[in-house]
Amino acid sequence: MLIKEYRIPLPLTVEEYRIAQLYMIAKKSRDESSGAGSGVEIIVNEPYVDGPGGNGQYTRKIYHVGSHLPGWIKGLLPKNALIVEEEAWNAYPYTKTRYTCPFMEKLSLEIETYYFPDKGDQENVFKLSGGDLRNRQVDIIDIVKDQLYGADYVKEEDPKLYTSGKTTRGPLNDGWIDEYWNEVRFLLIFPCLGRKKIIFAKCAKTCREKEKQRNYS
Numbered sequence: 001m002l003i004k005e006y007r008i009p010l011p012l013t014v015e016e017y018r019i020a021q022l023y024m025i026a027k028k029s030r031d032e033s034s035g036a037g038s039g040v041e042i043i044v045n046e047p048y049v050d051g052p053g054g055n056g057q058y059t060r061k062i063y064h065v066g067s068h069l070p071g072w073i074k075g076l077l078p079k080n081a082l083i084v085e086e087e088a089w090n091a092y093p094y095t096k097t098r099y100t101c102p103f104m105e106k107l108s109l110e111i112e113t114y115y116f117p118d119k120g121d122q123e124n125v126f127k128l129s130g131g132d133l134r135n136r137q138v139d140i141i142d143i144v145k146d147q148l149y150g151a152d153y154v155k156e157e158d159p160k161l162y163t164s165g166k167t168t169r170g171p172l173n174d175g176w177i178d179e180y181w182n183e184v185r186f187l188l189i190f191p192c193l194g195r196k197k198i199i200f201a202k203c204a205k206t207c208r209e210k211e212k213q214r215n216y217s
Helices: 016-032 071-076 130-135 175-184 201-216
Strands: 003-010 038-051 054-065 082-091 095-100 104-115 135-139 190-198
Touching: 038 082, 071 135, 135 201
Parallel strands: 003 135
Antiparallel strands: 003 190, 038 054, 054 082, 082 095, 095 104, 104 190
8 A cells, every 4th residue: 555645735725725625626527527428426415423534524426437538448448447436525624535446446546635724844644653654655746846737737827827816826936835934824825735545556646646736726
């Protein structure tokens, strides 16, 4: 099992990110519903008590991802290889998400995330111990320095160019984290600290790219 911890400082308050998170969930569902063979089925959407993170909202979704694959590949794969199941527990500022594919029973991706009003310098927010703590890999993603490339890059969303009309924040320079932290301390910056449990190690690079994409949008 590979454990990756991503620390992602953002120029937002924890409450602001909560609104952004809800927007991105709706946006992803809409994007995944376009094209033949695509769509999102919401199987369960209900509150829970005394679950992961305390009390929150549990959802179970099935993503049909056929449109994201070339036709010749789809023709070679069974139908259960074209779906991804997602279970999510949202007890903000804690969330937990698990992804599985029926075609690959031994492959799973589990993501735990905490949101804090700091710049990502807490060393063990997930309270790991023993082998898990020793084997943990920490990856700090800077939304300015770790740029997206190719088709993933959107000039209008580049933090080095974008200025928020509502908050007037931006554009950001290479030293933005320390500058913001020194100016506002607990008011603006927080890291999205995600611990990834990846059973299939080759997924690690892909997961890092997806985390970058999600926090640039």
